[in-house]
Amino acid sequence: MTDRDLARKSIEYRRDTVRAIMRAGAGHTGGSLSCIDILNILYNRVLRITPANWSDPVRDRYVQSKGHSVEALYVVLADRGFFPKESLDTLCHYRSPFIGHPTRKVPGIEMNTGGLGHGLPICVGMAIAAKRDGHDVRVVTLLGDGELAEGSNWEAAMAAAHHRLDNLTAIVDHNALQITGPTRDVCNNEPLDAKFAAFGWDVRRVNGHDLAALERVLTHRGPAGVPVCVIADTVKGRGVSFMENVLKWHHGVPSAEEFSRAEAEFERQLAAWEAAP
């Protein structure tokens, strides 16, 4: 896939995510839209995780710690062929495995998440397992910035550096908003980069919507023995003008009319993409 095609994917992923949430009548719209570009790069450029190698123990591992943004992950996994896109029509329906947080009943999901502060410790375990087995496996987790108030993250951050887990990458989807308000007003966790650095991590900062920059930062291995933290500055609700940085879209669900307006914005974005060189 060319870089140009990759850019189109992000627009389509956003459209499909918002549509799935609208149809289900439930979902975490804002946080799904903030992490779409990260997931796009991870699944299309970085991670060696495909339906073909899904049962191979020497595959990369991805654990979505911010499990509430599962709708974005479903859309990307469907696009990667883990299950038909039509499966998402059952999102949150009675007895559907496609529920509002990741579960292993869905092909392509490594671990059941949803409670916050769980992904990083799990990934430390996965990274240790790969090291002890001598497997060249990358382990990646996606954290919300709000969830960093959970102390278990810092237990794991300490252990990751201690165990020299240079096969581990923690990406912070730094959209700076959580359900109550701006993260810095709820319980300020800044400066995040200095905190991770103090815990012994190689910290990088990136525009979380710049696909080329994301690819560079996520494909570049860090110093030997040092885990990597990528703080990706993102916009909650990214891609839909009336959702960007608006608190109610944390778990706001678009009405049919709102979806039409969002869809029109996606159409314009696709037209602009067509027109671009």
Next chain:
Amino acid sequence: MSAPAPSMFSAAARAAADRLGLTMGRANLEAFADTVLELARDDRRIMAVTSDSRGSGKLGPFGQALPDQIVEVGIAEQNLVGIAAGLAACGKKPFATSPACFLAARALEQVKNDVCYSDVPAVLVGISAGVSYGALGSTHHSLHDFAALRAIHNLTIAAPADNAETRAAVRAAAAASKPVYLRFGKAAMFDLPAGDGGPFVFGRARRLRDGRDAAILATGETAIHALLAAEHLAEQGIACRVESVHTVKPLDVEAVLAAGRDCGAVLTVEEHSVHGGLGEACAAVLLQAGVHVPFAIAGLPDADTVTGSQSDIFRHYGITMEGLADRIVTLVSHGRQR
């Protein structure tokens, strides 16, 4: 200025143990550590995961013998269980070992989500369980672990009674494809009779003795006191069945129902709060099957736990040969008055 802790076995209890030909074994904790090391030597998947607990878990020799198979996480129980879940998801067989008091409460959400809900075959080992750390106080007591963990789906919960049950339980946990919680104390344990034979299976109680006047259903390291009480009562003409209910979940429903139907009274015994443990599990089984029998739960009452050593606490609450025998006499006499 502490006096030496009096044994939880009186002279009469020791005499009863002698009559039964019981010999004193080691702490179940030590039997656990030896067994897991033995298994891990032949199976690289088996790992010990410790939260600054390798000393209290007797896993120092494991760490020395198999340094590539031990993971130290520091004093961080949430991390202990999360890491164990990650290891298990990647094909390892982790034994996450921590004092039961912390493992079953501080890491409860990790047990629920990362291990049980994600369905990875991690083994959670609660050491120095119950009131093993008697004099250290309630921070270090685990009288809540059965109650907390029983409400979580997809977890086998076992408290072996003696060294032999411990070795068998560790082997069964190592072979299990599902999450398991094991609970061990740190006091030396009598080796119990082999019982009615048959292999150790999670969820199948082991009958140590039979009788029809009363049944004592005991779990973990209280089983010895139940057996001694039965021996003591035999001299008074009261014949007791004694079951070692090593697995609290899944409960051996058949054994519980048989006790209620065959025997004149049922007493359950556990080193746990009377709330939410073996006793209430058995009561629910009996009542829902319509089995009405004089019934009592011996355990730690819902009260500020008395201070003292494990032996002091056991004697205070009557989890001794004499105390349990008294409970049985009362239950049986109530039954006869009905």
